[in-house]
Amino acid sequence: MSTNYDERESGFGLEREYERAGMGGRGPRRMQRRKICRFCMDKVDLIDFKDVKLLQSYVPERGKILPRRISGICATHQRMLAEAIKRARNIALLPYAAD
Amino acid sequence: MADKKRTYEVVFIINPDADDNEVMRLSEAMQKIITNQGGSITKTEMMGRRKLAYEINHKREGVYVLLEVEGTGGEIAELERRMRVNDQILRYMTIRVDEDRRRAEKLKGRRARKAARRGSAPKTKAAAAESKNEMEDEYAA
Numbered sequence: 279m280s281t282n283y284d285e286r287e288s289g290f291g292l293e294r295e296y297e298r299a300g301m302g303g304r305g306p307r308r309m310q311r312r313k314i315c316r317f318c319m320d321k322v323d324l325i326d327f328k329d330v331k332l333l334q335s336y337v338p339e340r341g342k343i344l345p346r347r348i349s350g351i352c353a354t355h356q357r358m359l360a361e362a363i364k365r366a367r368n369i370a371l372l373p374y375a376a377d
Numbered sequence: 378m379a380d381k382k383r384t385y386e387v388v389f390i391i392n393p394d395a396d397d398n399e400v401m402r403l404s405e406a407m408q409k410i411i412t413n414q415g416g417s418i419t420k421t422e423m424m425g426r427r428k429l430a431y432e433i434n435h436k437r438e439g440v441y442v443l444l445e446v447e448g449t450g451g452e453i454a455e456l457e458r459r460m461r462v463n464d465q466i467l468r469y470m471t472i473r474v475d476e477d478r479r480r481a482e483k484l485k486g487r488r489a490r491k492a493a494r495r496g497s498a499p500k501t502k503a504a505a506a507e508s509k510n511e512m513e514d515e516y517a518a
Binding site for chain 2: 321323324327328365367368369370371372373374376
């Protein structure tokens with residue numbers, strides 16, 4: 279279980295986590311570890327809307343913003359991230375909705 | 378208030394059918410508008426041809442140009458007005474960045490001060506013990 283942590287922490291992993299949460303019922307296993315904000319760990323002060331690669335990992339397939347309860351980001355950084363994603367959407371770097 | 382220096386980031390998307398010369402001409406024209414109005418360009422970045430995340434005016438691609446402008450805001454109004462009527466420009470967006478940057482600086486400063494107060498990052502056990510020792514030393518002194 280600890281071996282596939284890295285995989286789950288990647289963008290794709292977060293996405294899968296998101297889908298499982300959307301199912302409503304209790305998944306086969308719940309996240310046990312308390313997640314720490316990745317932006318805090320990296321000491322990020324400013325999230326740039328032009329950094330598409332970074333933003334994309336917080337925008338699952340459907341184009342919605344990944345909620346905090348899934349990604350484990352702190353409130354401050356989630357706010358910055360949401361702002362950046364919305365700016366990126368405005369100039370067509372990210373989709374408003376996709377399927 | 379009005380004569381305070383502000384920093385803006387202007388991104389605009391040029392029609393992908395325009396050739397390189399036209400792109401250069403357009404971006405220079407935009408920069409000229411700023412300088413004529415009394416603003417200054419601090420950075421120009423041609424972000425190049427990119428796929429759009431969604432169609433704009435039935436176009437799937439666009440040429441992105443980023444300008445960093447310093448000024449009072451009046452030249453931004455003029456620039457936006459000119460971009461709005463130019464049909465070669467698919468979309469534009471202006472963002473005021475000086476406030477955000479100042480805030481980031483502040484956060485950085487606060488963190489640095491915090492780290493200094495704690496006696497350099499007490500993340501590892503050894504470092505934590507060290508800082509404890511330092512405190513004890515202070516008591517002894």
